[in-house]
Each structure stands twice: as C-alpha cells, then as structure tokens.
Amino acid sequence: MPLLLLALRRLALRLPTLGLILVGLFLLLQLAPGDTVDAMLAQMGGGDPALADRLRSFYGLDATVPVQLGRYLWRLVRLDLGQSAIYGKPVLDVILERLPATLLLTLSSLGLAVAGGMALGVLAARRADGWPDTAISLLGLLFYATPSFWLGLMGIVVFAVKLAWLPAGGLQEVGTGLAGWAAVLDIAWHLVLPTATLSLIFMAIYLRVMRASMLEVLGLDFVRAARAKGVTEGRVLVRHVLRNALLPVVTLVGLQGATLLGGSVVVESVFSLPGLGRLAYESVVQRDLNMLLGIVFASTLLVILVNLAVDLVYARLDPRIAR
Amino acid sequence: MPLTRRTALLAGAATLAAPQLATAQPGPKRGGIVTVHINAEQRILNPALRASTGVYLITSKIMEALVDLDAAGKPDPMLAVSWASTPDGLTHTFALRPGVKWHDGKPFTAADVQYTAMELWKKELNYATTLQQYLVAVDTPDDHTAVFRYSRPMPQDLLLRALADLGYIAPKHVFAGTDVLQNPANTAPIGTGPFRFVRYERGQYVIADRNPDYWKPGLPYLDRIVWRFINDRAAAAAALESGQIQISPLSSLSLADMDRLQKDPRFEVSTRGNEANAVENTVEYNCRNKYLADVRVRQAIAHALDIPFFCENFLYGFGKPATGPIPSTSKAFFPATSKPPYPFDVARANALLDEAGFKRGAGGQRFGLRLLPTVAGEDVPLFATFIQQSLDAVGIKVEIIQLDAAGFLSRTYKDWDFDLATGWHQYRGDPAVSTTVWYRSGSPRGAPWTNQFGWQSDQADKLMDDAASETDPAKRRALYADVVRVVDEGLPVYMAIERQFITASSKALVNANNNPRWASSHWADLSLA
Numbered sequence: 001m002p003l004l005l006l007a008l009r010r011l012a013l014r015l016p017t018l019g020l021i022l023v024g025l026f027l028l029l030q031l032a033p034g035d036t037v038d039a040m041l042a043q044m045g046g047g048d049p050a051l052a053d054r055l056r057s058f059y060g061l062d063a064t065v066p067v068q069l070g071r072y073l074w075r076l077v078r079l080d081l082g083q084s085a086i087y088g089k090p091v092l093d094v095i096l097e098r099l100p101a102t103l104l105l106t107l108s109s110l111g112l113a114v115a116g117g118m119a120l121g122v123l124a125a126r127r128a129d130g131w132p133d134t135a136i137s138l139l140g141l142l143f144y145a146t147p148s149f150w151l152g153l154m155g156i157v158v159f160a161v162k163l164a165w166l167p168a169g170g171l172q173e174v175g176t177g178l179a180g181w182a183a184v185l186d187i188a189w190h191l192v193l194p195t196a197t198l199s200l201i202f203m204a205i206y207l208r209v210m211r212a213s214m215l216e217v218l219g220l221d222f223v224r225a226a227r228a229k230g231v232t233e234g235r236v237l238v239r240h241v242l243r244n245a246l247l248p249v250v251t252l253v254g255l256q257g258a259t260l261l262g263g264s265v266v267v268e269s270v271f272s273l274p275g276l277g278r279l280a281y282e283s284v285v286q287r288d289l290n291m292l293l294g295i296v297f298a299s300t301l302l303v304i305l306v307n308l309a310v311d312l313v314y315a316r317l318d319p320r321i322a323r
Numbered sequence: 324m325p326l327t328r329r330t331a332l333l334a335g336a337a338t339l340a341a342p343q344l345a346t347a348q349p350g351p352k353r354g355g356i357v358t359v360h361i362n363a364e365q366r367i368l369n370p371a372l373r374a375s376t377g378v379y380l381i382t383s384k385i386m387e388a389l390v391d392l393d394a395a396g397k398p399d400p401m402l403a404v405s406w407a408s409t410p411d412g413l414t415h416t417f418a419l420r421p422g423v424k425w426h427d428g429k430p431f432t433a434a435d436v437q438y439t440a441m442e443l444w445k446k447e448l449n450y451a452t453t454l455q456q457y458l459v460a461v462d463t464p465d466d467h468t469a470v471f472r473y474s475r476p477m478p479q480d481l482l483l484r485a486l487a488d489l490g491y492i493a494p495k496h497v498f499a500g501t502d503v504l505q506n507p508a509n510t511a512p513i514g515t516g517p518f519r520f521v522r523y524e525r526g527q528y529v530i531a532d533r534n535p536d537y538w539k540p541g542l543p544y545l546d547r548i549v550w551r552f553i554n555d556r557a558a559a560a561a562a563l564e565s566g567q568i569q570i571s572p573l574s575s576l577s578l579a580d581m582d583r584l585q586k587d588p589r590f591e592v593s594t595r596g597n598e599a600n601a602v603e604n605t606v607e608y609n610c611r612n613k614y615l616a617d618v619r620v621r622q623a624i625a626h627a628l629d630i631p632f633f634c635e636n637f638l639y640g641f642g643k644p645a646t647g648p649i650p651s652t653s654k655a656f657f658p659a660t661s662k663p664p665y666p667f668d669v670a671r672a673n674a675l676l677d678e679a680g681f682k683r684g685a686g687g688q689r690f691g692l693r694l695l696p697t698v699a700g701e702d703v704p705l706f707a708t709f710i711q712q713s714l715d716a717v718g719i720k721v722e723i724i725q726l727d728a729a730g731f732l733s734r735t736y737k738d739w740d741f742d743l744a745t746g747w748h749q750y751r752g753d754p755a756v757s758t759t760v761w762y763r764s765g766s767p768r769g770a771p772w773t774n775q776f777g778w779q780s781d782q783a784d785k786l787m788d789d790a791a792s793e794t795d796p797a798k799r800r801a802l803y804a805d806v807v808r809v810v811d812e813g814l815p816v817y818m819a820i821e822r823q824f825i826t827a828s829s830k831a832l833v834n835a836n837n838n839p840r841w842a843s844s845h846w847a848d849l850s851l852a
Contacts, residue, residue, distance in 0.1 A: 034730045038771075045749060046449055048767065051452060052769060088367075156558065170527065171527065174527070270558050285729070
C-alpha cells in the first residue's frame, strides 16, 4: 500500500494550492470591469438600470466583495459549487454535462499523441540521421509550429467542405435518435478531426523527446551488453531501450495534461464541441463567476488525477521510485 | 389613425387567406428538418422576458406575439385578429384569436394577455418596461378580448409596431404565482406557435418539432427546426458549405465569408428579410470631455471620416452613410429629404478644430482621445481602427481600448470612463422603442445604449416627448423629422453607417426571408424545396 499512501499524500499536499487558486481567481475576476448582469444586458441589447439592480440582487452581486467571497468559501466547504448565472442551474450539473466531451477529446488526443509520438520517435532514433529521421523531424517541427485553430480550420476545409468525408463540427448528428453502437460510432466519427488537430502538436513534442531519449539509452553499456549476448535488434529496442527511454515522455505527459485542457478551448470552439474549454471561455465573457470557479476546481482536480496516474506509471516502469 | 371595423375585418380576412396563398406557391412541401446557426448561448428562452434577436431567433417559432409584420411591414395578425383604438389613444382593444391552444393543451385566453402585459412586459421585459410605463390595466371583458388602458396617449402605430417584438404572450397558468426569473419554462418554453419545444442541449442545440394542432390549418411545413450553437465564425461558414446548417442569420459569419458565399450559387447572402432589423454604426461622444464638450469638435470628427470609403473597402458594400438616427428602411419615419449630415471633408474638419481653439501643436497633434469599441460584429473593431487612422490625419491621436462586452458596457455607460465609443444603434421599427433613448436626457446612469453622453437639449427632449404621445401618424412623422434635425446638429452621437443584418441561407429553402423581421418570425410557411 505504499503507493496508495503516496497518492493520498500528494493529494493532500495539493489541496491548499487548490484553495489559493480559487481565492486568487475570485479576486482577479473582481478586477475585470463589468459583471454578469452587464454581460447579460449586452446580450439582451439593453435594459433599464432598475431591472439591472433587480438582476444583481437576484445573482447576489449586490453584496460587498468580502461578503461574496465569504459566501463562496462557505458553500465550497459544504462541497456546493453554487448556481451558474448563464445556465440557471447548479454549476456541478453543468460541469458534469460538459465533462464527458472534454475527457473524450483530451484522452483520445493524449492517447494518439503518445502512441504516435512514441512510434515515430523510435523510428527516427533507429535510423538517426537517415532520411526517415529527417522526414519525421521535419514533420514534427511543422506540426509544432502550426497553431491548432488554423490546423483545425484547414482540416474542416479539406475534409468536411471539399471532400465531405468528415463532419464539420459538433459532437453528434443532431436528432437522429441513434442508440448503442451506432451512437458511439457517430460520436467517434465527429471526433476524428478534433482529436487529430489537438494531438498533432503534442505528438510533435513527444516524438522529439522520444527520439532524443532513445538515442541516449541506445548508447548505454547495457544495450551493448544485450546485443553482445545475441538478443535480436527488435527485442533490444522494445525490452531494453524503449522501457528505459519512456520515463522522460511519461513526465512530459503529466506536465502537459494541463496544457492539453487549455488547448481544448481552441479546438472545442473551432469544432463546436460542448466541452469544458468552451464553457470556460463563455463563462469569462459572460462573467459567470461561479461557473468559472467551478471549472477551475474541476480541471485542477483533473490535473491532480493525471499527475497521480503518472506517478503510478512511473512506479510501474521504474520500481526504484515506488520504494 | 384608429382602425375602423372594416379595416380590422379586412386584416382578419387576409390571415384566413394566407395559408391558401402559401400552398399555391410552387415548391413548398411538408416534412424535412432545417438547421439554423446561432452564435451565442441564450440564458433564457422567453421573449416575454428578454427582448433580443438571439432569443427571438429561437422562440418566435415556439411562442407568438399579438402581431407580427407582413412583407410590406404592416402589422400582421397573430394572436390578435383585430384591434381598435379610441381617438384619444388611451384605450386599445384587441380581439384575440379563438380556438388557440397552448402546447400543453390549455386554451389561450385574454387572461394570458393580461398577465403577460402587466407582470412581464411592464415589470421585466427590457424596452417594454419603458414602452408600457403608462399602461394602467388590461381589462378582459370576455375570454377573447383584451382592452389596454393607458394614462397617457399611446399612438396606435407605435404600439402595433412595437408589439411585433415586445408583444410575445406567455402562458399565465405556467408563470402566475411563481418566481418568473426562475421559472423552468424560461428554458423550456411553452407557447402557441407552429413548433413545439423539444429539448435544449446546452452548448450544442435546441430542437423544436411541428405542432400538429397549430391554428393555421396545414402549417407548418417543416417537421423540425434545429438551432446549432457555433461560436466560431469560420466554423459556421464551413458548416453552411458542408450542408450541416441551412441558415446563418443576423450577420453571424465573417464579412469575407459572406462576400465569398454571395458568389456561390447554392446560397443567398443578402439583407432581404432584415428590413426591420436596421443597425447603425455609431461614434459616441462623451460631452464631459473638455474637447468634446465643443460641438464643433464633434462635428469635425464626423467630417473627418470617409464613410463611403469604409463601406466599400471594409464592409464589402454591406452598408451606406446614415442620415441620422432613423434609417432609410423605416418607411413610416425616414425624412425623405435627409442627407448624410457630415460628408467627408478634411479641410472643413481642420477648420472646425482650429475655430474651436485646438490648434496643432508639436508634431501636428492637437489632442488625444480614448476610443472604446463595443463587442458586436466584426465591423466594430474595423471601424474603430478606421476612426483612429482618420482622426490622426486631422491631428487627433486616438488610443483604442478594447474590452469585452461586459467590460465595455460598465465602463462606458456606468462609469462614463471613455472619450469616444463606437458600437451599434439598433432601430426597432419605431423611433420611440429604442432610438430616442439615445438622446433623451435624464436616462438613469448605467442604462446601456441610452443618453449617457452628458448631452442635453430641451428642444430635443420636448420634441421626443410630444412625438411619443402624438396619436396622429402624420404629425408624429413631422415631429421625428424635427428630432433628427436637432440631434444631427447637436451631435451627442454620430450615426455614421446604416446597415441591415445579413442572412446567409440555402437556396433550397422555400419562403425564406419573406418578411422584414424574418429571423424573428414564425417560419410556419418555411419549407424545403
């Protein structure tokens, strides 16, 4: 059980950080001019101040900032994230509605990025400085340098508008009443372009790290020993080199779990996916404080969980760490 | 002009004839799904509680107003079949459509009208709170008659034109006795319209299906309307091109895409069907600023802007110079002889600035101003940059301060912390609805898109007050022509460019864009070819 203890200890260590982030964000948002009622009036195309005052007291915005903060923290202690101003229902419900899309997008992108990055990295390292290596490195650089919104839009133009192979956006075909496997396939179909878009940039990073790490391990004594003992080249690569070269990539995956969530804001907007990223953006624009704090809370938890998972994988790859 | 019984009957007869006319047209057929682009999530789907084009775009198919506007811009009977007014303008009687049922099966009666008018329009609905402030009571002598009584004269033409937007009826049996802001029917609307609300999937779509019991026999044609939320303009254009959506209303695509799709034979990209949705690009002056307090400076700034050049090169021709707060599409009020009051004239602008005593200093600069652009269409930031560069030529250095919608609103209209602002003035059929508020003094601080400019003219105030309660349409028209003249001269706001919203729609649609507020109308007659 040392592993579980380790996990719990890390979790406990992160709780104060979470609190600090939430209070900091709350105060930061007070600095932004305008509140959710202003945003609402902007969308409504105007309204009189008496109405605005009534709405402010409805949303509890007529209290002073310390009082609002106090109310928020008190609710948080009771694990109540409050009501969303945009959606008029509990923040938790809205987040749970949106979480699946984001999780699906980020996890499949992460999976694709790691798998692709590893494969390409190994391939490049095997023939270091040969033409496959140059080609792969060049491609990696290209993907890394391309902004994801542009990549996404180009994907839409080519594969949805011109070729009509893939849908241009959305999570599913609206109102078709698909069920079971048909619905799953439909969602998968809609996620092809967004997943590819989001994963390409990360794949570029992983492949470069993987290549460097492979080259480093390939030069170590135990590899020479393995070869000397007559192990086939494929077996050397997979059993001996790959496993040791994976550690830096796993570290990176943990670090980038958060970045991936951030990147999904852009991709979700371009592909009109109902995920947390787009929700966060809308909450900022609409000054929906409770919603935004709720999202930060949820994504912080997610990042903590990803890091936890990374710790566990570490321990699996390198038993010395768990000890 | 009080309507006689004969005109009322004629109006009634016209609606009875409408369905036959529609079926006689080539093309319309029953069935099919139309998907519509909407660019922002709506918090509330109740047009009796929130007056905005985004809310109408969805709910006008589900809920209905007393009247709509027909192709000629005249009041079109919906839930009201006829109306009559007393000559003093204090009493307006509406005969309501019999045999109409709410989507939950309950009958629609005068009590619904009474409740909606007194509890929602008068107390909660933006713009209607002002419009209906002198509404004393709505009497219901029987189930199908609603009598509106006012304490000050209400011109019938103003009331009818305004009711197309501000006259949606909500079901009393759902709202009465509840907290109206929290009522679940605000996001799951129950109406009398041609389509029944099915579901609202946040961040994705809203679905409404055909109402089989609709009061217009044989209508609607479509089985279903789906509204999809797409907030990325480029992605929306791709969705239109790939056939995922058929309609993108209210100028929701990028100007470049609209220009491109205009040449595509599959689509109609035009302002048709938006005649009642006029928008003007504004230059708003904070008259408390020591430079802008001088009317000559405000006029000089207007003279410095080459509006035709901007329309041609930045708006792809979707716009023309405005002549004042009343756009040329408003047939009932547009002063026929009016011209753009401040044509492009740099020499005149320089002369006015010199005259005002603000000579060019070091580096040819006179003074500096801060400009706050609102967040509306793509045109607003373009126009802000255009203003900046144009004013540089006459020696005024402009700093652009870009905020988001909430920030702009509170800083400009609540904190008055701006020198120049630019955004949209929306004209809603009658100057008394949302136009004169831009000039009437005494608007409470914090009311957006009203006179927060520190400008006051007793003459303009009197003219606007008189016009708002003048029951003779000809006299009202003359009064508003005077208003335009006075406010163009005093210039607290320069109404620079006149535009209409642009709709991009598939040509496979039959009966699209066929009335002046089409995006906000019922679509019962819309069908796929």
